[in-house]
Amino acid sequence: MSGAGAALSGNAVIGVIGAGAMGAGIAQIAAIAGHPVWLHDLRPGAAEAAIAGIRAQIGKLAAKGKLPAERAAAASAALQAAGTLDALRDATLVVEAIVEDLDAKRALFTALEERLADDAILASNTSSISITAIGAALKRPERLVGMHFFNPAPLMPLVEVISGVATDKAVADTVFATSAAWGKTPVLARSTPGFIVNRVARPFYAEGLRLLQEGVCDAATLDAVIRDAGGFRMGPCELMDLIGHDVNYAVTRSVFDAFYGDPRFAPSFVQLELVQAGHLGRKRGRGFYDYRDGAVKAEPVSASAQPRPWRIALNLGHPVAAAWSKRMYASAAQPLQTLGSVADGRIATIDDRTAVFATDGRSATALAQALGLPAVVTVDLMLDPATAKRAAIAVSAHCSDAARDAVIGMLQSAGLAVSVLADSPGLAVFRTVAMLANEAFDAVHQQVCSEAAVDVAMRGGVNYPIGPVEWARRIGLARVLAGLDHLQAHYREPRYRASARLRHAVLVAPPATGTCA
């Protein structure tokens, strides 16, 4: 993950081209880091307007005490608008953030090549175009590198440093070290569709859309489960509403096409419908949610209050049962029967007939059948069962309402809101995390980046609570693999095929740490 190069010196001139949302953010970062910065845009007046905006931002940071007054003044003074590309001739590094179009980017870099010193570094902030393809138009493609910031650039820590086929390793290392010197968290990756984040994050949206398409729950319940059980900062529906469905759909399409139609990346009709309806998300006042004035906020469906069952046998050898037992004792000092460690790995038994299991990628009904049990309740993955706020459960076909309510009562007495989902394989959090981890392992398998880099990228680029590889190891790689195999067996689709690297990792992995439910 680390680059061995040295950062550019503080007085190196930085050029930024494109004064839109990303270019302005990048110029702000470079100026605060102490560099003289030239900002250029094709639209007359755009660079000047962006600089005025950046100076206002810098002023706010200084007023809040987040930036010493002297540094703020120096950063504001360091920013200059460049009327033409000629003004960038002294730049040591030029970061391009213009329109997302291969021909436009190629033309720009070709024009820059003629004006800059031979050892100047050319960087593109593209989020989806191949660095190799952009570089192919250049006389010296070895000095072109991807420098992919995330929106909003001043706030998001991640920078993906992308090497194309021709990129000189020393160039990537310098950009890596410079990004770190600018206070960012860089990772190295190879130029492949979606790089790291836009590839590995696809299942976060895709699994959510699939659950909605299959009617497993509604958008507000799905978001609440992913947040309150999964520990993600936002659920997939609210996040897609924020990104914009047109943008999210276009990225999904481009990754799908770039992978020659691999069904893992297939776009969703649910999202297509929203795009076609013009329900593009927050920016249009409607997406999964209604943001118009006076609209009623959709709430997640939570089970109504149930009494705590008088008899629960908890398998305290199971980490989830141990965490829940602590929570139940904390809320009511009622004795709990202990089950001891059970060979079939259940969390609890209710009313002697109904077994509670952490999901393993099967539906509750399939699990009951496979184990020859009369009734099963499956519980979704929780990032941390000791602190989760919500549990999602599903009940098997022959589970009684009384047993279901007893499980709900048990979970509520542990302080959890409960969402009862349709009996779908792998519920919501588990299948999402299993698919994220699978994609992460596959990216590593295909030499895109290291395991450490993928985890850093997903935390720093999209705020995941832990990296997918680390998460999978906490869950237990064998359980993640079994979950994917069960999903694939259920759907009979290559979409859920497990990465060869994950399969191999299961063979060599130490046992799960058991902290994850």
Ligand code: NAI
């Ligand atoms: P934007 O549309 O806000 O800004 C682009 C700017 O570039 C405009 O001001 C436009 O006038 C200018 N421009 C277009 N062609 C030009 C040219 N040939 N020479 C000079 N200026 C030119 O776009 P945004 O969102 O800032 O994106 C810019 C780049 O960053 C794109 O490649 C995009 O894929 C990438 N990116 C965008 C992210 C986002 O969330 N918006 C995140 C990460 C990367």
